Amino acid sequence: MTWLHPRRGLQLRLLLAGPIGWLGVVYLGALLILLLNAFWTKDSFTGRVEPFSWTLDAFDSLITVEVYRTIAIRTVVMAILVTATDALIAFPIAYYMARIASARTRGLLVIAVLMPLWAAYLAKVYAWRTIIQGKGPLEWVLAPFGIAGPGLDEIANTWLVLSYLWLPYMILPIYASLERIPGSLLEASSDLGARAGSTFRRVILPLAFPGVVAGSIFTFSLTLGDYITPDLVSDTKFIGNVIYDNSSLGSLPLAAAYSLLPVAIMIVYLLVARRLGAFESL
Amino acid sequence: MVESRAVRIALRIATALAVSFLYMPLVILAIYAFNPSRLLVWPPTGFTLGWFGEAAANPAVIRAVINSLLAGALATSIALVLGTLAAYAVQRYRFFGRESISFLLVLPIALPGVVTGIALRTTFTTFGVDFGLMTIVIGHATFCVVIVYNNVIARLRRLPRSPEEASADLGADAATTFRRITLPGMRTALLSGGLLAFALSFDEVIVTIFTAGPGTQTIPMWIYQAIGRPTELPVVNVVALVLVLLSVIPVWLAQRIAGGEAASLSR
Amino acid sequence: MPAIRLEGLVKHFGGEPGRRAPAGGGTAGGGVGGAAGGSPGGSAQNEAIVAVAGIDLEIVDGEFFSMLGPSGSGKTTTLRMIAGFERPTAGRIVLHGRDVTDLPPFERDVNTVFQDYALFPHMSVGENVAYGLMVRKVPRPEREVRVADALRMVRLEGYERRRPGQLSGGQRQRVALARALVNRPRVLLLDEPLGALDLKLREEMQIELKAIQQAVGITFIYVTHDQEEALTMSDRLAVFNRGRIEQLGTPADVYERPATRFVAGFVGTSNLLTGDSARAIIGSAGTFTVRPEKIHLVDPAATPGPDEASATGTIREVVYLGPDTRYIVALDAGGELVVTQQNLATSSMEALAAKGRVVRLTWKRQHNLPVGDG
Amino acid sequence: MPAIRLEGLVKHFGGEPGRRAPAGGGTAGGGVGGAAGGSPGGSAQNEAIVAVAGIDLEIVDGEFFSMLGPSGSGKTTTLRMIAGFERPTAGRIVLHGRDVTDLPPFERDVNTVFQDYALFPHMSVGENVAYGLMVRKVPRPEREVRVADALRMVRLEGYERRRPGQLSGGQRQRVALARALVNRPRVLLLDEPLGALDLKLREEMQIELKAIQQAVGITFIYVTHDQEEALTMSDRLAVFNRGRIEQLGTPADVYERPATRFVAGFVGTSNLLTGDSARAIIGSAGTFTVRPEKIHLVDPAATPGPDEASATGTIREVVYLGPDTRYIVALDAGGELVVTQQNLATSSMEALAAKGRVVRLTWKRQHNLPVGDG
Amino acid sequence: GTGASPKPSLDMPSSIGEAEDELNLIIWAGYAERGEVDPAYDWVTPFETETGCKVNTTDMGSSAEGVQLMESGQYDGGSFSGNATDRLMASGTVAPVNVSLLSNYANVFEGLKNKAHNSKDGVAYGVPHGRGPNLLAYNTEVVTEAPTSWDPIWEGGSEYAGKISIYGYSDFIADAAIHLMETTPDLKITNPYQLNQAQFDAAVALLEAQRDNGAVYWASYSDQVSGFAAGDLVIGTTWQFQVNLLQAEGEPVEAVLPDEGSTGWSDTWMIHKDAAHPNCMYLWMNHMMSAEANGQATVWFGEAPTSPQACTYAETLSPGHCDLTHATDEAYYSKIWYWATPRADCADTDAATTCKDQAAWTEAWTSLTGS
Ligand SMILES: Nc1ncnc2c1ncn2[C@@H]1O[C@H](COP(=O)(O)OP(=O)(O)OP(=O)(O)O)[C@@H](O)[C@H]1O
Ligand SMILES: Nc1ncnc2c1ncn2[C@@H]1O[C@H](COP(=O)(O)OP(=O)(O)OP(=O)(O)O)[C@@H](O)[C@H]1O
Numbered sequence A: 001m002t003w004l005h006p007r008r009g010l011q012l013r014l015l016l017a018g019p020i021g022w023l024g025v026v027y028l029g030a031l032l033i034l035l036l037n038a039f040w041t042k043d044s045f046t047g048r049v050e051p052f053s054w055t056l057d058a059f060d061s062l063i064t065v066e067v068y069r070t071i072a073i074r075t076v077v078m079a080i081l082v083t084a085t086d087a088l089i090a091f092p093i094a095y096y097m098a099r100i101a102s103a104r105t106r107g108l109l110v111i112a113v114l115m116p117l118w119a120a121y122l123a124k125v126y127a128w129r130t131i132i133q134g135k136g137p138l139e140w141v142l143a144p145f146g147i148a149g150p151g152l153d154e155i156a157n158t159w160l161v162l163s164y165l166w167l168p169y170m171i172l173p174i175y176a177s178l179e180r181i182p183g184s185l186l187e188a189s190s191d192l193g194a195r196a197g198s199t200f201r202r203v204i205l206p207l208a209f210p211g212v213v214a215g216s217i218f219t220f221s222l223t224l225g226d227y228i229t230p231d232l233v234s235d236t237k238f239i240g241n242v243i244y245d246n247s248s249l250g251s252l253p254l255a256a257a258y259s260l261l262p263v264a265i266m267i268v269y270l271l272v273a274r275r276l277g278a279f280e281s282l
Numbered sequence B: 001m002v003e004s005r006a007v008r009i010a011l012r013i014a015t016a017l018a019v020s021f022l023y024m025p026l027v028i029l030a031i032y033a034f035n036p037s038r039l040l041v042w043p044p045t046g047f048t049l050g051w052f053g054e055a056a057a058n059p060a061v062i063r064a065v066i067n068s069l070l071a072g073a074l075a076t077s078i079a080l081v082l083g084t085l086a087a088y089a090v091q092r093y094r095f096f097g098r099e100s101i102s103f104l105l106v107l108p109i110a111l112p113g114v115v116t117g118i119a120l121r122t123t124f125t126t127f128g129v130d131f132g133l134m135t136i137v138i139g140h141a142t143f144c145v146v147i148v149y150n151n152v153i154a155r156l157r158r159l160p161r162s163p164e165e166a167s168a169d170l171g172a173d174a175a176t177t178f179r180r181i182t183l184p185g186m187r188t189a190l191l192s193g194g195l196l197a198f199a200l201s202f203d204e205v206i207v208t209i210f211t212a213g214p215g216t217q218t219i220p221m222w223i224y225q226a227i228g229r230p231t232e233l234p235v236v237n238v239v240a241l242v243l244v245l246l247s248v249i250p251v252w253l254a255q256r257i258a259g260g261e262a263a264s265l266s267r
Numbered sequence C, D: 001m002p003a004i005r006l007e008g009l010v011k012h013f014g015g016e017p018g019r020r021a022p023a024g025g026g027t028a029g030g031g032v033g034g035a036a037g038g039s040p041g042g043s044a045q046n047e048a049i050v051a052v053a054g055i056d057l058e059i060v061d062g063e064f065f066s067m068l069g070p071s072g073s074g075k076t077t078t079l080r081m082i083a084g085f086e087r088p089t090a091g092r093i094v095l096h097g098r099d100v101t102d103l104p105p106f107e108r109d110v111n112t113v114f115q116d117y118a119l120f121p122h123m124s125v126g127e128n129v130a131y132g133l134m135v136r137k138v139p140r141p142e143r144e145v146r147v148a149d150a151l152r153m154v155r156l157e158g159y160e161r162r163r164p165g166q167l168s169g170g171q172r173q174r175v176a177l178a179r180a181l182v183n184r185p186r187v188l189l190l191d192e193p194l195g196a197l198d199l200k201l202r203e204e205m206q207i208e209l210k211a212i213q214q215a216v217g218i219t220f221i222y223v224t225h226d227q228e229e230a231l232t233m234s235d236r237l238a239v240f241n242r243g244r245i246e247q248l249g250t251p252a253d254v255y256e257r258p259a260t261r262f263v264a265g266f267v268g269t270s271n272l273l274t275g276d277s278a279r280a281i282i283g284s285a286g287t288f289t290v291r292p293e294k295i296h297l298v299d300p301a302a303t304p305g306p307d308e309a310s311a312t313g314t315i316r317e318v319v320y321l322g323p324d325t326r327y328i329v330a331l332d333a334g335g336e337l338v339v340t341q342q343n344l345a346t347s348s349m350e351a352l353a354a355k356g357r358v359v360r361l362t363w364k365r366q367h368n369l370p371v372g373d374g
Numbered sequence E: 001g002t003g004a005s006p007k008p009s010l011d012m013p014s015s016i017g018e019a020e021d022e023l024n025l026i027i028w029a030g031y032a033e034r035g036e037v038d039p040a041y042d043w044v045t046p047f048e049t050e051t052g053c054k055v056n057t058t059d060m061g062s063s064a065e066g067v068q069l070m071e072s073g074q075y076d077g078g079s080f081s082g083n084a085t086d087r088l089m090a091s092g093t094v095a096p097v098n099v100s101l102l103s104n105y106a107n108v109f110e111g112l113k114n115k116a117h118n119s120k121d122g123v124a125y126g127v128p129h130g131r132g133p134n135l136l137a138y139n140t141e142v143v144t145e146a147p148t149s150w151d152p153i154w155e156g157g158s159e160y161a162g163k164i165s166i167y168g169y170s171d172f173i174a175d176a177a178i179h180l181m182e183t184t185p186d187l188k189i190t191n192p193y194q195l196n197q198a199q200f201d202a203a204v205a206l207l208e209a210q211r212d213n214g215a216v217y218w219a220s221y222s223d224q225v226s227g228f229a230a231g232d233l234v235i236g237t238t239w240q241f242q243v244n245l246l247q248a249e250g251e252p253v254e255a256v257l258p259d260e261g262s263t264g265w266s267d268t269w270m271i272h273k274d275a276a277h278p279n280c281m282y283l284w285m286n287h288m289m290s291a292e293a294n295g296q297a298t299v300w301f302g303e304a305p306t307s308p309q310a311c312t313y314a315e316t317l318s319p320g321h322c323d324l325t326h327a328t329d330e331a332y333y334s335k336i337w338y339w340a341t342p343r344a345d346c347a348d349t350d351a352a353t354t355c356k357d358q359a360a361w362t363e364a365w366t367s368l369t370g371s
């Protein structure tokens, strides 16, 4: 080991070989191949892609066929809605956990929030499916008020269930960033004459914002790519559904080309999030 | 002491509502698990434990659980190694491109699973890689690395350098220092990161569907398939309920190990 | 009317371990004495902690008042009750004749300078200083003038745009001060404001703080555990121990006439004479203290004056301190006394050569202070 | 053969913002002087920082050697190069005749006591102390004996089983010391080992450290920015400024004959006489310093002796320090001098009453020290 | 052209060797039961016991997914519908089958042998599993009179608006085409899977009208089952399988084959050209044509058995099954258009005609359901 001591460059290379090799080569390599597929021709009958047969057909259909734009907009709007919903629900509970609950309650609440996060995703979607579907508990609750159940074909189902699924992803980073705010800052604020409202708006909110952004990375990207939930609780199509459908049926190049959209959105999102300091709160 | 009483009460109510919202579907799931009817109708028509027996005797479920455990364990191991190495390099060294590494690591978890899944499958197909447990593991490890990485780097940030220097100063070489000082310092971070990575792998369905081979159905894949078959629904109820209940174990463990730290999603 | 009146102030912290209490550091009075040789056991975690055990105090308008005491003696807690961050378990707090015990911090005409400065990291220096004016809706033009004034007072003109993260410790300190002063409070509370600074910087800031206080004429309540700081800066000071005030008075009162053994030991070096050696040297039983700088080192053959106490001994150790030299003298009657001599004309050579010499110590009887066991 | 020889030691920290440099605090020498009034511009972030600018030094075996200097002057960096944690940009480090410049820390026969103690939190006190012996494969029976010895030396017998988290600051300090001493290094490096302790405890530990050094006879290299500590404890000391040594010598050398204006100011209070007032009082041009404790306060009518310098003035301010009183005298010839008087017989009353009085200051001409501008 | 369609290698095994220890299959859910749901239906375990081939199955969600899984090369074979078999044969993914090695092949109805969907140039590329039409299901309490045509699901302003259950895949365009064959002969549709631009546009227009009339698409059959059970759906396209399930739970549901005919499936077990376990696969194919296995499987799924022997066995499990599924009624099946892949060349030799290909169908379907 002595010989390695002065050679920090070599140490570094040894350390990074694995992780960079894995992500840089395997992961980025896979993304690159997917990207290439977007520019390749496929056989219209067997569906096989012919490598290195360059064409822009996939992009052409993406641009000319209206429905892809509709779906993209719908998905992004849904991602924004879900993110906003989760932020609104998550902030009070995160605030309560970080600043009001006793140490014991806080511990219990952290567990209470973590558990549904770790509980099977499909189990939760499925549970909602059973709740929403006809003759399910929701209809049963609504019936006495003369309101019909939504059934399994409402787009609002997707909004509800996705908001539910990703809620813990929003609560925890906000909680973590709220907890990191030193108590003395809040004391200083009230000492300087700020009432609770001002303190919240001027001190707490700006300092918790990176946590919100960190949480939104999850809520946003998970919504952007999910196709199972929309499939199971509604019959509305999202970006994920189109990619998924085309990856097996239709056209892999089209799926690959369409994939570039969420990839581009998320890369921009991440760059902005990093600037806002959200990575520290992840 | 900044919040007024009214605000505190309002927050308490909001918290109670949010927690109920989080648990309501799980409770419904639990109720259905004891409902004798094969089709899901509300309110429940009776009480039975029969579906538990069916689930336990279902070889597909058992095989799927074993596959999930295997895939999770392998992916977690890879993620632990790679995530720790990356975190150590980024935290303890200065180099060009350091900032981009965290970016590269978050990418697999921030990009939609469909994209990762298709990209991996297309690549595997292109290079003639046989689909099987190993391809699932590769897919899972890719997005698990960042979880370990974030846990470990957060710990390293808080872990002072000086004990490592003290160790070298006291005569320990780099390997000894890493084993006796750095690693114990990171132990809880590794454990909670590992648990989280495992949980994520255990629960992952989209990437799994794209990277699975024959005979490597995992439990989420099984559930997904079974949801499509009405005849299996009662068993799905039971399996889902058991999975939810089992998730208490890692959460509890992580909380115990890391105290409040596990709260950081750590990704 | 006093600026502040505290009446029977008491604060208990509830049974379960509280947020602010660091592990192990929470036992009252454990800081100084417990460093070595203390029993390895610990106190039970679940008893209520009596942080402040009953304090009555009046602080005059415009006074520089210090609270001095060891770690855990309740200084911070008292200050926080005055600021309004903690509610007293019992007792009243009266600010300029108005009972504020139940008022929230933002309705009290006091401001605080925090030990960790508590600057808002997401705001610039200018925004930090303007914060109090802004939330009180002071119009912008006036605000700008006052912020500029406050920054000039702490010598930070031109730093408005910086973030707290880009400042040195001393500069942050100044921003915290400016942020409080800009509101022109009638009372300023300072909790070990210089604790995080290094020695030289601390000395500089002590002078500056005192000058600012004299310039603005605000009542300063200053918490510190550094006796020198307290002696140098204060008009009056209170020595805290275990949640109570052991002594209240001017620096000279406290230093020259310590009321208890605790005060004698905590403020300055205490040369304690007890038991046999006290009887031999002073002629009466009990515990006495004599300050090291009050003692003369003379020839063993010299006869002490009638108003002088005297003892003989051998110089065991000489420590050159620069301005002073410290002699540790082993008394023939038993025990040790520390003697400090200003290096007025003596050079270090002469001073160090004194080691091992037999000497006589004399001091004025009036400097023999009997101390209680408080 | 010297214990340590440093030859032309230089250390630059690379262009990009460094790990240890806190934002804004990274400018060389920025600590003390830069606190106030410095230009808001700040230095460009991407220049290389010259932490150590060329140091030549020999330290004798068994010496208690201190490195004194303001924050950022390069003390820690020098120490870390000796320990092997940093590689010099240029220069050589020779330990007992062996060039160790390129050796890793674990192959150097030195041990370090860190400012933050750097105890291993997951090991008990006993395991911490035994660590160096264990990794060097000292057999268990010998190990146990030596650990017990070391713990006895720092008065921590019976604490083997405790975790560092269960100890007070002073106790942790002792563990760190024992952990280093148990390896019987030939040189012990201490980086502000008492910096985190409070005043009283620090004074106690100073005495103890010195005693231990004398007992074991190891070379101590001690980093501090506290001049009193350096003066009290060291055999010799080096005063650092901006990465260079400004003066090297015994405490008395440095205090009584400061080589530069910087040293005069940093070590003790410097009363500088410059320009006109220097010419009027001392009779020659240049810059002189005179220590406050060397000055007598006498009646303005008194005539100074032939070997004495003298000046008249008015007492502008009196600060009661407890053991001493500090008088700030505005000289009639211009400028100010600080005079310290031990409160030998005077009470605080008398002292404070002196404010505004016209006085004559006298001091021995030999205490007039001309200082360079270094 | 049909792109890469290598000439199939005609070297088929001349005997079945010793069974390997494993068999990896792609199946339609329900095509390989182990008695987990109902112990009476288990045709995998006996096979495993008898041959020692351990069976691993992967469900395909759609034909396309089946093709993709098959192309991964990880499977020995599977049960594919016509819109997968044609692609698999064209791409050379599957191998011809030496039917002379399969003792049960001789019993299979002649109407199931050497069809376009399971053979090429007169060479068999698989063996049949079973067949069935897509039916019209209806809730007998709401639709009191049994319908005889598809009209109720196509009619504008139907009284069942919002409660019409439609198969949620692009293949359903063919169902629209069948309806058009009846209602708009001018379009001259001869094959509902091979549609030229005008025919295709008409079919899509029809589907859009249906969508606007409140069609609910089902992707997994449990969607449809729970919808019918809950009363959210009252009429729609279905498989016999769902009807059996609903009836077993006592739901008032019946199904009919309307007079226009219908789409349908005729599934084929095929073997991968590089199957890792060819002997097991041959054994499995033979097994699936046996009276017991075929009888159980076709009753289980509600489709027609493939041999008289299987029919006889099926009757013992579910009396009347053969009549219900019209197993021996070739005339009945002549009205069924088995699923096939839409192709640009219209699947004919006439180079002049062009049709909409699968990608166009998928795109149209996305537009239909996605906007
Ligand atoms: N929020 C709290 N919960 C529980 N105990 C507390 C709390 N705040 C203070 N204490 C305890 O009350 C006692 C007095 O604390 P306080 O902070 O007032 O002391 P201090 O004199 O300011 O000491 P220091 O010099 O260390 O700041 C201590 O024992 C402390 O541990
Ligand atoms: N790793 C590093 N990277 C960049 N700059 C550094 C690093 N370590 C030290 N420096 C800079 O080098 C200079 C000397 O630092 P050093 O720590 O040696 O000072 P010091 O005399 O020990 O000060 P202090 O009393 O504050 O500990 C400072 O300007 C410091 O900011």
Ligand SMILES: [Mg+2]
Binding pocket: C075, C076, C077, C191
């Ligand atoms: Mg305090």
Ligand SMILES: [Mg+2]
Binding pocket: D075, D076, D077, D191
């Ligand atoms: Mg240092």
